[in-house]
Amino acid sequence: MDDESLTVPAPGAVPAPGAVPVGADVHRALGLTDEEAAAIVAILGRPPNHVELAMYAVMWSEHCSYKSSRRHLGRLPTDGPHVLVGPGENAGVVDVGDGIAVAIRIESHNHPSAVEPYQGAATGVGGILRDIFTMGARPIALMDALFFGTLDDARTRWLMEGVVAGISGYGNSVGVPTVGGELTFAPGYARNPLVNVLCLGVLPVERLVLARATGAGNLAVLLGSPTGRDGIGGVSVLASAGFGGADDGAKRPSVQVGDPYEEKRLVEACLELLDRHLVVGVQDLGGAGLACATSETAGRAGMGMDVDVRAVPCREPGMAPYEVMTSESQERMLAIVTPADLDEVHAVCRRWEVRSAVVGVVTDPDPASGTGRLRILDGRGGHVLADVPAASLADDAPRYDRPLAPPRDLERRRADDPAALPAPADCTEDLLAMVLDPSWVYRQYDHQLFLNTVVAPGSDAAVLRLAAPGLPTSAKGLALSTDSNPRWCSVDPRRGTELLVAESALNVACGGARPLALVNCLNFGNPEHPEVMWQLSESVDGMAAACSALGIPVVGGNVSLYNESGGADIDPTPVVAVLGVVDRLERVPATVTLVEGASLVLVGGTRTELAGSRWAVERRDHRGGALADWDPHGHRRLLDAVVELVGRPGLLVGVHDVADGGLALALAELALRSEVGVRVGEVAGHGELFSEAPGRVVVATFEADRVVGMCRAAGLDARVLGEAGGDRVVVGDLVDVALAELRAAWRDQLAGALED
């Protein structure tokens, strides 16, 4: 183990090792454009050598630099009284009271999962965990939003089995429960599935740390796995390009391989280092590896760093410096440590059997220019292999104002409303095709570890106790929901995203929680297609409008572009996750369940809009029309009222928001999860049955008059729909089906397709 700080050689003219010949197109092979290569020459004042070029290539990739999306993301509201850390850090952090902060982040691992589903998903889990404990937080919950093609496709079944097994294999073993998520099947994801992974962590407020390399002479200590040749170019070659070529399979070596046991020890070691105040800052190594971690920690602090590439423990001999600097080998962290604490740091790591090696030293900014330099050295006192302004790798990345344009047939599509479609002869048939039991997925995830999961997967939101070892005692709870709706967003990305935020906030309210913050993962197609950039821009505007109207700040986000295959972009797929706080979590709140004899009350008005609904898109292949409008003020009243109803002891026996599949599916899911039938009187035709217009909740109660009265007093429509009971699901003369038949269809959708 290298316990000494590095000796710094005298600065010299750099470009020697592997210097890039003038006029060569090496940069193109690395994913850089000619203009970007010229910008690097301008920054350095000379041509870059190969090591430098490789570092810029990964740091300026779409995945790392957000170069196409960044100018749009600035429109999102990010401030709020509870926000401790907003977007731009490893995770967003909010103060939830009682001296406790919550760190939260969501990230995509779409492209790796498309070529190697098990490891792609597994390393997605590993990466998001590191983002959370980098902030000083103990990860206590994971969630996943997954999007696949349809299950009649053998490749989709292989992808889904692999992704679920990867999340299960890594998440369960690393010891963080997966408490919820969502699952979407649509043909557009067949070759480009989406795997978005969210992690939530908790910390005492005073332990919050930021990834900064402050203090010249402090040491950069690399913790965890040795560095290998896996995952080189993951962010550039793989994550920042589409699929559809014959060489898709050849990208598999760019996928990293995960080791949850290494990660578990790394988590425990890092949290102990943080608890004992032995580190100045800590940064995970994810996309772009050491190049990213060293330049970001130094750049954020306005400092420089000298990195000895030979001091990096490697898995195999003969790795080139550019490979060491850009490898995406998993389960590694960079800690910034004062020389006085180094021995203790090594001792903590030894106890947890975690490798630790000094690989660099923090340096003062260059006196002449005032900028911190990131220098890569070939051994102590050896050649300078690279010398670049540290902050330039992150801050000077290009920002593109890419052309955007709405689709040419937008007006025609919006005018073509599904209201004009003929009414179904048999609504029951449509309902039977929509029910799906996701338990095949979440039974494979440990969703109970840490004894915090009060409302488990399968409800509108996961509800967790706010507790962890070392955390102050709190009676509060957390509610969390991930949501997406590519059908809505395909019809209208702006309104669709607004409705999505509204739905996610309502899901959290159904868990009895006040919405507090939101994180997002924006999954879109190729940003070089003007229509995709228009979708992204519209979606950001919709999210900004809804978050502002509902008072929910955006505390973090991730953008995944180039989700395309064979030239076809995916439908716009923004995923949002809303975090809410339950003031006092003293009982298990009502969930998606019924009790025989309870009244069913619909809170919210009668809505019949069908544009973008599952009924229209999936059942009638109709993708036009205008999405339902929503009233933000009314929605705020609804959120407050639902929190109030759920919080009254014993008032509700069941609650479920009306979303995917409309009122029909909401009633069916209530019945299926409780094995109690429903009898509902007349509704306003198949429109009301299948409309997904926002702002409606079905509650089950034995005090219907009181519930209706409370809602009306809050200025909300409410009416008794019918009652729970019997062994059939009956809605007027539109639906009449035995619970047993409904159950068979519900169970069969996933298990039937995936079990041999």
Add this chain to the structure above:
Amino acid sequence: MTATVGVVVFPGSNCEHDVVSGIERAGGHARLLWHQDPDLGDVDAVVLPGGFAHGDYLRAGALARFAPVMAAVTDFAAAGGPVVGICNGFQVLTEAGLLPGALQKNRGLRFVCATVPVEVSSTTTVLTELAGQGQVLALPVNHFVGSYTCDRRTLDELRAEERVVVRYVENPNGSLDDIAGICNPGRNVVGLMPHPERASDPLLGSVDGLVLLRSLLHAAAGAGAGAGAGAGPLLSAHDQPPISL
């Protein structure tokens, strides 16, 4: 007296704090023991918690059995001290030879996390002495390697000596004879796949695990301090891998 339960932490364990919390809810004290500890101190019972000790590499429990603490646990068990292995802890106990048979991958080759009904088959063990014969408990299971198996003669012995402690009412993993947990001939070492600590709080939907944890505390108080005393430092068969570079 209030018994103190030692909960062993291997690298890769993850249910240790949950077990401590469950023991406390059942009215006992608990403290963590480290896998490299050569002795157990003054604990009245030992729990090997769930998780993935040493990453489950090689086989679940196959490396953990060589930890220094396991020699002390073996001595403690031999002296009659109550020892319970939950989930991964059950796997460790079979690998260590403290319980017969083995756990293999679930039928269907998938991880299963669910709350399932489990029936108490024997009430004369340290984990079930306060439970009722035939009592059905709602207990969470959470494992990939939870299908119990053993040879015919062992199964005959387990049945004849009523050493099957808990059985699944609905078998989630293909276990032989629906076995969810067994004990040693002395009835002081019990291994089971379900997690009693996950059913110890009304907020978690079931408190059925408390009767098991209270039984353990009852047995621990009864066993007194005798069992653990004398378990001194022992040489480790397992040298830690060097981490210096």
